[in-house]
Amino acid sequence: xPQPAQPNTERPIIVARNIDKRFGAFHALRNVSAxxxxxxxxxxxxxxxxxxxxxxxxxxxxxxxxxxxxVVDGIELNDDLKHLDTIRREVGMVFQSFxxxxxxxxxxxxxxxxxxxxxxxxxxxxxKALALLERVGLKNQAHxxxxxxxxxxxxxxxxxxxxxxxxxxxxxxxxxxxxxPEMVNEVLTVMRELAHTGITMLVVTHEMGFAKEVADRxxxxxEGAILExxxxxxxxxxxxxxxAQAFLAQVRHGF
Amino acid sequence: xxxxxxHPGWTMVAAMLGLLAFLWGLAIPLSAAPAPIGPAxxxxxxxxxxxxxxxxxxxxxxxxxxxxxxxxxxSKFRPLKWLCDFYVWLIRGTPLLLQILFVWxxxxxxxxxxxxxxxxxxxxxxxxxxxGAYNTxxxxxxxLAVPHGQVEAARALGLSPLQTFMDVILPQSMRVxxxxxxxxxxxxxxxxxxxxxxxxVELTMVGYRIQAESYQPIPVFLTIATIYLILTTAFTTLTSxxxxxxxxxxxx
Ligand SMILES: Nc1ncnc2c1ncn2[C@@H]1O[C@H](COP(=O)(O)OP(=O)(O)OP(=O)(O)O)[C@@H](O)[C@H]1O
Ligand SMILES: [Mg+2]
Numbered sequence: 074x075p076q077p078a079q080p081n082t083e084r085p086i087i088v089a090r091n092i093d094k095r096f097g098a099f100h101a102l103r104n105v106s107a108x109x110x111x112x113x114x115x116x117x118x119x120x121x122x123x124x125x126x127x128x129x130x131x132x133x134x135x136x137x138x139x140x141x142x143x144v145v146d147g148i149e150l151n152d153d154l155k156h157l158d159t160i161r162r163e164v165g166m167v168f169q170s171f172x173x174x175x176x177x178x179x180x181x182x183x184x185x186x187x188x189x190x191x192x193x194x195x196x197x198x199x200x201k202a203l204a205l206l207e208r209v210g211l212k213n214q215a216h217x218x219x220x221x222x223x224x225x226x227x228x229x230x231x232x233x234x235x236x237x238x239x240x241x242x243x244x245x246x247x248x249x250x251x252x253x254p255e256m257v258n259e260v261l262t263v264m265r266e267l268a269h270t271g272i273t274m275l276v277v278t279h280e281m282g283f284a285k286e287v288a289d290r291x292x293x294x295x296e297g298a299i300l301e302x303x304x305x306x307x308x309x310x311x312x313x314x315x316x317a318q319a320f321l322a323q324v325r326h327g328f
Numbered sequence: 329x330x331x332x333x334x335h336p337g338w339t340m341v342a343a344m345l346g347l348l349a350f351l352w353g354l355a356i357p358l359s360a361a362p363a364p365i366g367p368a369x370x371x372x373x374x375x376x377x378x379x380x381x382x383x384x385x386x387x388x389x390x391x392x393x394x395x396x397x398x399x400x401x402x403s404k405f406r407p408l409k410w411l412c413d414f415y416v417w418l419i420r421g422t423p424l425l426l427q428i429l430f431v432w433x434x435x436x437x438x439x440x441x442x443x444x445x446x447x448x449x450x451x452x453x454x455x456x457x458x459x460g461a462y463n464t465x466x467x468x469x470x471x472l473a474v475p476h477g478q479v480e481a482a483r484a485l486g487l488s489p490l491q492t493f494m495d496v497i498l499p500q501s502m503r504v505x506x507x508x509x510x511x512x513x514x515x516x517x518x519x520x521x522x523x524x525x526x527x528x529v530e531l532t533m534v535g536y537r538i539q540a541e542s543y544q545p546i547p548v549f550l551t552i553a554t555i556y557l558i559l560t561t562a563f564t565t566l567t568s569x570x571x572x573x574x575x576x577x578x579x580x
Contacts, residue, residue: 135484161483174481
């Protein structure tokens, strides 16, 4: 079994302090604080509706936090659009439903942001896109459209698309939850390889195997708050909170 | 239809060339026809050219107005939204003939003396404003049909709001809006005939004059109707080819 990559530095790349988020009267995040070091792979788990996605989405401001502070790579995430642009360049995201641009070929899906945002030339962007497609095992699909690919293939393209911006952090929101069971592994394999490259990963997932085997750290969310923040070994063998024990029991029964 | 969807690019080129050849060559076959058509062949051709120009100019301006209006209607900036709502409400609630007469009679009195608007320009402006309002609704519906995940993916990749709109939202919304926009364009070919009211010598006006001189309405109006049918068919072919072009990625 491969050893989980150890964070190569202790330099925090994301620092979230006292984050609160409400949707109307609903309190989705309650005073959430966490910091993530460079190269660390964190699995975020918890019951449905506990705020995992909301937390992830505040980190690149797809959701605006109501209070608290988020600092990414030394830059405060706030209403300053320059800050936001810089942060979004450093932080990539992979969605549950892939969200590939349906009107563009696979190649154009990957080259769009590097060309528009990083002002890369078309030739450079395409060379890079093809190299990334090769890395996720899809080089010969470059000129197809997203609908022509299976879910697993689409998600691997989505990972390549995020990587094309050379992000320091990759956020994954249940990347395998929309996939047929036989396609889950091809995506997890790509993510496993990524975890060893030193990129910082935050992965919201229901794949406990992946969390156990690949993550350096597990965060357990419940009712909008972080209840456990520990190593996979500690979390899976001996969680502190009853809610986490109940969650694990339920998950084990599910599999 | 099948050929069109398989070769949209070629169809567009063919329809364009066909349209141009038709407009420039129209007088030649017509001049061989017996009176009252033959002697007036050049007038028919000129009328058809004016009709096509009006359609192309108002059609293009109408697309721009439609995109701006559609964006405006969805804007979070209230006054802009109200302005666009008012524009659509006003244009859709009044007759086109009234709009044409309004532009022709009222706009010159507002403009400074130095700017003279031709009758043709007045017709083009009124028709643009008219189709623009109808296009606004189609574009708005198209933009609303773009899944939110597409926008989130673009923003998460660092694209600016403008880049997100131009590269992702607009092309995808056009795919949805195009059938309706094409409908509006086909209507415009016919609606442009109302420009006769402000003495623009377009196709219908030509027909009216020639039958008045020759007292033979039947052959004259049959000729006019045929030319309109050829024009609307060309425009419909053009737009369905464009539609097929934009459909790529939507279905296998
Ligand atoms: N845009 C929104 N408007 C209103 N409520 C929202 C919105 N987004 C999320 N919520 C609510 O916030 C709560 C937390 O949602 P979130 O998506 O973060 O949960 P989650 O932990 O990711 O759950 P799941 O495992 O089902 O994805 C849920 O109760 C949800 O209904
Ligand atoms: Mg979620």
